[in-house]
Amino acid sequence: MPAAAEAPRDPWLERWLPLLREAGRAGPVLEIGCGGGEDTERLAAAGLELVAFDVSAAAAAIAASRAPAARVLCRDARQPFPLDGRQAGAVVASLSLHYFPWDETLDIVSRIRQCLAPGGKLLCRLNATDDHHYGASGHPEIGPDYYLVDGAPKRFFNERAVRGLFADGWRMLSLEHHVTGKYGLPKALWEAALAREA
Template identity: 80%
Template sequence: MSRPDPLGSRDPWLARWLPLLREAGRLGPVLEIGCGEGEDSAELLGAGLELIAFDLSADSIAAAARRAPGGKFHCRDVRQPFPLDGVRPGAVVASLSLHYFPWDETVEIAERIRQCLPPGGKLLCRLNAADDHHYGASGHPEISPDYYLVDGAPKRFFNERAVRELFADGWRILSLEHHVSGKYALPKALWEAALERSD
């Protein structure tokens, strides 16, 4: 069932998950994948969590470091080794950052996230929904099912079955909900998932 989020420039999706992240934070820092300019990073640090974050864009990393001093920020592609330097995170946050890749690569990234967590470690992620028509789920050249070339860049869109398939092995789904976010100029449809490494 779809839950609308309040419209506006902020997107306070993390607020309800902070108790879960604080609990997971006892096991290690939070790793944020695709931190952008640091809006979520600032909220995580403000909640007293230790943060390691990375993004592909050097400009975004510079902005995030200014916005959220106290975090450890790296310029990195998610397909490269995570910048953990031997540290094991207690939780991973990946908001709208896992949708650029062919299905096999997406599965591989999800498995690398699982392997970097201890048993009981948490993953919070948001994924483009298959009905996200304002942001590319229709009207663009199809690379493969639910994977489109949107303004020159590949973007994947997920239905519930695909989300469950992505996290079928080694994960326990704590929550999976369809949302409509008002963060951007037009409503954005997405899936929000909270997961736990089960082994």
């Protein structure tokens, strides 16, 4: 029997590493929802001071083993960020801000802004409304573009919703729609880079 195919690598962070290195001079990089640590490993390998967390203890343990130079914790994004009173130079949140009711999502984004040093950067990816392979249709709707997907809430964003999420106190540096093959079937998402405004 042939070995299972390895998941395709998703090199999305590569082009953002210069921005993150520059932002990292002002404080550590905070990774929200690190999962099993693919991005954590890449960020740590780039020499960034990294604090990462995930709500899954098992995933956080895997991420910690992949990136021993990083500080990796088990934590919910709705809890205080583990920065020990410091400000972050940058925040990375790849496909980790879509699980919450809208008011909680707004609160998390507001706290991300507050934790950043002046001019600090946020790099995030968000589920797109055309992400039909991964829940954007065919599931019970619990709010606008918010569905119960296999028992878990999952939000999907159009461009207007992304811009609305970051309307207050942010400067949009880049916003692009992408499709990744990382998960097997094509996954549609928005990729945004933002700077905290004073």
